[in-house]
Amino acid sequence: MLKQTLAIMHREIFYMWRDKGLRYILLIIPLLTLALFYATYHLQVMKNIPTAIVDLDQSAASRQIVSMLEEVDNLQVVAYPESYPQLQQLIERGDAVVGVVIPENLAAHTALRRQGQVYAVVDGSNLVYATNAVSDLLRTTRTMGAELGVKSLVAQGVHIDEASNVFLGADFREEAWFNPTLNYAHFLLLALALNIWQQCCMLASCMNIIGETGRKSWYQIKMSGISKTRLFTAKSITHITVFMLMVAPIYFISFGVLKLPLAGGILPLLLLTFFFIVAVHSVGTLMSGLARNAVDASRLGMATALPSFVVSGYTWPLEAMHPFLQTAVKIVPQTWFFQGLNYLTFKDPGWEFMLPFFGALALIAVICYGAAAIVTGGPVRRLLG
Structure with missing residues (x-):
């Protein structure tokens, strides 16, 4: 048998x-x-996401935002279009996945202790790109907003500890378990x-x-x-x-x-x-x-x-x-x-x-x-x- x-x-x-x-x-x-x-x-994480920045304010505050975006690890600034329509064309052609528009009145709003709005757009046609880009933008803009707000209050005579408490009263930290680097x-x-x-x-x-x-x-x-x-x-x-x-x-x-x-x-x-x-x-x-x-x-x-x-x-x-x-x-x-x-x-x-x-x-x-x-x-x- x-x-x-x-x-x-x-x-x-x-x-x-x-x-x-x-x-x-x-x-x-x-x-x-x-x-x-x-x-x-082989890269393991999404890096060098093509990003374009439209700076309509051309102020010290807007230039600081541009500088901070240029230092984000996973974003790569590839273009500085002069208008929103130019940004739209870049994203439509696939030359950029992320677009950031800094409004004309950002510095003025900041000086008056008003909240300035920076517009960010992400190409959603590629969900992998979009998900990673949104995550990087949220992390960067939250930190950026807090830092700019603290500096604005300090410039107006508010003590740095008090200014920090206003903008950083709750410190949220993200932590991925089991696959920490995603x-x-x-x-x-x-x-x-x-x-x-x-x-x-x-x-x-x-x-x-x-x-x-x-x-x-x-x-x-x-x-x-x-x-x-x-x-x-x-x-x-x-x-x-x-x-x-x-x-x-x-x-x-x-x-x-x-x-x-x-x-x-x-x-x-x-x-x-x-x-x-x-x-x-x-x-x-x-x-x-x-x-x-x-x-x-x-x-x-x-x-x-x-x-x-x-x-x-x-x-x-x-x-x-x-x-x-x-x-x-x-x-x-x-x-x-x-x-x-x-x-x-x-x-x-x-x-x-x-x-x-x-x-x-x-x-x-x-x-x-x-x-x-x-x-x-x-x-x-x-x-x-």
């Missing part, structure tokens, strides 16, 4: 390796995408690479049944009397083993070379990955049983794998989705995996917290493997005689 199972596994590895396209997909594509995403997010590479790099990896695994899993019954060699297997349970169990073990070996270099490069965070430890992550890949393989196996041919199986697999990352709640909160979708995505293995990945990389939630994630993936696997056995039982039985 063991000898026959090992022979089936050896045969499956041979078929997977002989298929040049599948070999490249499984071995090369995940690592290439990891390198691609690293090159994309590092994009830490948040997206590994998740995007694993998203490509899971798509490759789904594509291969969809060949588990139809890839066998669609071959001429299936009749030889039928005549040999090999148990269908042993056949597909050995094939599944082979697939899952290969998929786990595929992810090993991704984790090694991510945590060992690129030093991405892993607060929860490697053992829980590997266990979560194993449960996930078993669940993904079960879904692919079910689709393989439902498909009429290999092409249909591939289409079903990619139609499931491609949008699964988007609806997993990793890049967009589940709570912000439609209530129906919030419930529906719980049957998708990717939801539990990428949510668990986020907890394990940035936090250390503990085994008790992670148990529902393991349980959900195990339940999905049991249901899908069981459904695949029922769906394919009739045709397989007929083929096996």
Whole structure:
């Protein structure tokens, strides 16, 4: 029995390796995408956001504001247009993402102890740029406003301590936990690479049944009397083993070379990955049983794998989705995996917290493997005689 199972596994590895396209997909594509995403997010944080400043006041106060904006770390002043229409043209062309307009009467308002208004505009067509720019502007303008107000009161004879109490009565400080530098590479790099990896695994899993019954060699297997349970169990073990070996270099490069965070430890992550890949393989196996041919199986697999990352709640909160979708995505293995990945990389939630994630993936696997056995039982039985 063991000898026959090992022979089936050896045969499956041979078929997977002989298929040049599948070999490249499984071995090369995940690592290439990891390198691609690293090159994309190598700066880790958004820097040098193009900024234009319109100084209509041309006063000492306005020049001080310009000087402070020029020193903001993540903003890069690229233009000094003379009017608002010129600023609008710069932003429309994409030459600037942030625009700051200093009004003509800023110095006069400040001298009269009135609040001057500095207009800031952000190009919202790129949300990544816009979110970072707004954060930098808010932090800068709050500090800038307080400093200018204190200096104005001091110039009018108010003691500096009293002036500071007026403008700095409550000192608000921002602090990001678990990803203090708001590092994009830490948040997206590994998740995007694993998203490509899971798509490759789904594509291969969809060949588990139809890839066998669609071959001429299936009749030889039928005549040999090999148990269908042993056949597909050995094939599944082979697939899952290969998929786990595929992810090993991704984790090694991510945590060992690129030093991405892993607060929860490697053992829980590997266990979560194993449960996930078993669940993904079960879904692919079910689709393989439902498909009429290999092409249909591939289409079903990619139609499931491609949008699964988007609806997993990793890049967009589940709570912000439609209530129906919030419930529906719980049957998708990717939801539990990428949510668990986020907890394990940035936090250390503990085994008790992670148990529902393991349980959900195990339940999905049991249901899908069981459904695949029922769906394919009739045709397989007929083929096996």
